[in-house]
Amino acid sequence: MVTKGKIAVVASSLCKEYQVGGHTVTALKDVNLEVAEGEFVCIYGPSGAGKTTLLNIFGGLDKPTSGKIVVLGHDLMSYDEEFLATFRSSYIGFVFQSYNLISTLTAIENVAFPAEIAGISGREARQKAEKLLKRVGLSHRINHFPSQLSGGEQQRVAFARALVNNPLLVLVDEPTGNLDLETGLEVVKVLEKLKSKKYTVIVSTHDDRIVQLADRTMRLQNGSMRSK
């Protein structure tokens, strides 16, 4: 576990623009943010505010048009795709809004996959995956394919997968966005556990139950960030 104090994420003057049909769409405008290790930060805002874009940039999945982004001491702008792949595998746990489980792998295989990529043996990866799935209450569903799992179960598998490599930074994108209230509660419980174990978590959400868990909340609107 990491301890609070050191800075995990530094975003300075981040801008992100897209070209859509010949028009320039600004997703992020001069975003500045620092997240300390062990901190639980919540980013909220309306749909299309740029939350997912911001998380993608933090996770090294996307690059800003301008500005600087340093995650866990690495200036992500200066690395190529090959390094970023290793970086994501070693340090980042990503929970996508639409779960993004690999459709051809079972729950346990999905969770074990990032560990195998990181070089852990298949057997050890499987043991870790089994343990994590048990922890999120899915020990009875480990051999099911994503299409055989409910939304809440898929989201919990996604959490287990994000945690399998003990990441230094967990990015969670709208974890309850696609779930009903009751199923969303299961996810909130998982996030509570992450907070209690002092993971560095940045979560984008609309859900008040998650906002209440946060050490700090930031509001993103029309691509601009402000503290609440």
Added chain:
Amino acid sequence: MSSLAFPMKDLIRRKFQTTLTIVGLTICVATTIFLVQFGNTIGFEIFLVAEGRLTTGFSYIFTIFIILVSFLDFLAGLLITSFLVSMAMSQRVQDIGIMKATGCLTNIVFGYFAVELFIMILSSCFLGTVFGVFMYYASINALNAFGFSMTDTSLNLWAIFFIFLAFMIAPNLLGGRIVARWIKVKSTDALSPSFFLVMASTGKGFISSRLGTELKMALRSLIRRKSVTVYSTLCLTAVLMLTTLTLAGGTIANQTTQNYVHRAIGKDIIAVGHRNMTTQYSKLLSQFFNPQQMQQFNYSDSRLLISESNISKLRSITGVIKIDSRFLVETTAYELPGYVIVDPGPPPKYARIGRYRSSQTLVVGIDPESALNEWLIDGRVLNETDSYSVVIGDSLASKIFDEPLAQRMILYEKNFTIVGVCLDTLNRGNVVYVPINIMSELVQQSGCNLFFLKIDPSKRVEVLSKINATGLEFLELNDILNEHIIFLDKIWSLIMFLPLLSLATAALCLVAYMMLLIAGQKRDFGIIRALGAKPKTVIKIVLMEILIVLAISALIGIFGGLLIALEFLIPDPIFSLNAFLSVAGWLVSTLIFLGLASLYPALKIVKEPILKAIYYP
């Protein structure tokens, strides 16, 4: 807008698939038309055309090859069409759902896709016919340019019509069935984004969880698109079988037929005789590759006989390894009926076979002990103790006999037993070999009118100068043998060329299949890259998928093709180590080419931004 406008626009919009289907089927139609037309002209027995070049035995080998390749071509055409239709339909499942959800009746949806199918097949058949006829004339011109006169170039329009019709009907029926099956998908299922993502019926029991993650993903992806995977495997199997049969079969048949010619004519043999006789003998041999009207020739002319003194001189030439004296005449051979056992009994039952057919034929008196030929023979060769026994050529055997070895024949009013049928190019197989002493009795003329010398090739120049000294003419059979071999080589090369084009179709099919497969996995590939996997992991998964499909197809296709080539294509096949290595090299290159070609979509996808792959698959 007319009822054709929508399907036409759709076909134009989906350029890649439309082109792929049309190119694949066009090649198959063109190849079949080319093979059948070329076969007809060259004298193969397709459609019972027995008169032409070659001999009946050689025609038979070519005919078997053409029939097998044409059949596989037809099968490949069917499978390529059904595979591409199946692939196209699996990509259109959402469109089907939308059409049905907006109230389109099932038969209208079916009609829409059936018209698309019909347009593609009609275009392919039309283009294939034009291309096939064009290739046929191009090949005939090429052979003429090489010096082999191919004058009868008329098209067998019935054959073309039959092939056109077969290729129109069968792919439409098969493709129509596939369309009908896809149309039955419920609109709710068709519109579901997880329609192809359901893995419930796979994985367990069949794919061990102990397998590596990449292999598991590859296997499950193949199983998820079961019907397209099966079609693509069948399609590749047929094409690889066709390729193997064309390559291995063609090479084996080429080598073997060359060997037959080699054995029938012999190597390092010089025919010696009167100028007219050697010229006539040259014409008789050339009938095989360059048939021409033979002038009346008086073989019994006493001036053609080789004198005893000349025979002694020829025998004494240093460098002559073996001698073979012959007496050639032309006469009419008559068939005598025979009996064959139809039921071994007891008591055995016999059936009478044969009629009293006759044919003008070349009769060659030979000394069985010193004959230089080693024909491929059905039955046996003549031996020293034979008297009224003959060996006949393959064309004569098929022309006037039903079961030559169970029948007899009449020559010069004498009854002869047929002991063997040989594959011989002399007089295009219209030949009878008789012991020379019996021949002398029959024609009441002793001696020989042609003398064969088997020489030591290192002493060729000395031997030829000594023959010149006798005042006799000589004919080097090596020159004619070479012409035979060049002719066979050219024909085999030509008939092997077009079926090999199917390889291009196979590559295109595999690429298309991989594109479909990868399109279905694009999101998964994006996710695994987002999780930290490097592009090589994606390439590895795709490579495994390709290898699985290719390995299954290659195993069945290549072994099937080899089995057909070795077992059914040709008797006494000759497959030298060099030929084996060359065929193996070609096949391995083919597989590597197919594998690399199908990697293209994977290389394309790993260059795409991760987020695009995940969110816009």
